[in-house]
Amino acid sequence: MAWKFDNNVPIYIQITNTIKLQIVTNQLKPGDKLPTVRDLAETAGVNPNTVQRALSDLESEGFVYSVRTTGRFVTDNLELIQETRLALAQTELENFVTNMVDLGFGQDQLVQQLDDYLKGDLNE
Structure with a gap:
């Protein structure tokens, strides 16, 4: 199933952000092997060059690393x-x-709303 993309943001950036989010939320764990460029492109429904650019960006930022002939892995x-x-x-x-x-809440009201929400009291 193809991913859903926002037309206002370049697709490679959205792919980069999605993978980054998967890493920081531990859906992709340190040392995990990423799918191949071709597999990711097929899953996302995009051109492999787009995925390659996203992965190159992730690699240059340090989120993934390449092992020659083995693939890309999540950073440790x-x-x-x-x-x-x-x-x-x-x-x-x-x-x-x-x-x-913007909704008109002051700092004290905002804190109270958040506190109520976290306690589960918002709709009571």
Whole structure:
């Protein structure tokens, strides 16, 4: 089944971000072998050159590494994975706070809404 892509963002960036997210959420674990370019391209429903570009970017960023004639593997650099996880969390928090402020919530109200949500009291 082909992946769903946003027309406003280059596909190779979306593939890069998807694989990066799979790494930081431990869906892909350190040392895991990635599918081949051809297999990923078929799964995503895109040209193999697009997948190759995404994987090259991931490799240059340190998220994957190549072993000649064996394939690509997820990095064992846990510091990089954790730093990326925290950076993604920061972005999500910024989006959340911005949206809540746009809805008219002040800081105290925002914290109370979040606290209620985490306690499961939001709809009570």
